[in-house]
Amino acid sequence: MQSCPNCSSSEFTKAGVINERQRFKCKSCGYYFTVPKLGKQIDDYYVNKALQLYLEGLTYREIERILGVSHVSVMNWVRKYNIKRPYNSKYHPTYKILNLGELQKYFLNPENLKGAGQLVTELGDKFMLIKWDRFKD
Numbered sequence: 001m002q003s004c005p006n007c008s009s010s011e012f013t014k015a016g017v018i019n020e021r022q023r024f025k026c027k028s029c030g031y032y033f034t035v036p037k038l039g040k041q042i043d044d045y046y047v048n049k050a051l052q053l054y055l056e057g058l059t060y061r062e063i064e065r066i067l068g069v070s071h072v073s074v075m076n077w078v079r080k081y082n083i084k085r086p087y088n089s090k091y092h093p094t095y096k097i098l099n100l101g102e103l104q105k106y107f108l109n110p111e112n113l114k115g116a117g118q119l120v121t122e123l124g125d126k127f128m129l130i131k132w133d134r135f136k137d
């Protein structure tokens with residue numbers, strides 16, 4: 001690994017993939033930077049996340065927006081790993097991107113936990129909460 005080109009800190013987190021290059025966000029100064037490598041080999045982290053989101057019912061465009069990987073890449077991975085989602089046309093989850101504090105606040109409100117299934121997944125330095133209102137019709 002290397003260090004932040006702006007402040008030389010070695011504390012940084014993954015923040016998406018831009019043009020097939022891993023992007024990082026510096027934890028001390030907030031600067032975004034990419035490393036000039038990867039080429040075709042995108043981090044497994046994003047492949048797993050993308051396929052997970054796909055299975056949860058998100059569209060290719062939504063996955064592109066959330067993860068910063070192109071929807072074409074996501075389509076290719078879905079094909080490559082032969083991922084099929086169960087057919088359900090009415091099913092579409094809602095999701096929020098929250099930081100740790102917002103996530104904690106969210107779970108303190110019992111109203112947010114009633115009548116719905118939800119899943120929290122790590123996303124760079126934030127969290128994504130996916131929620132299904134499956135008990136409504």
Ligand SMILES: [Zn+2]
Pocket residue numbers: 004005006007008009026027028029030031
């Ligand atoms: Zn920095």
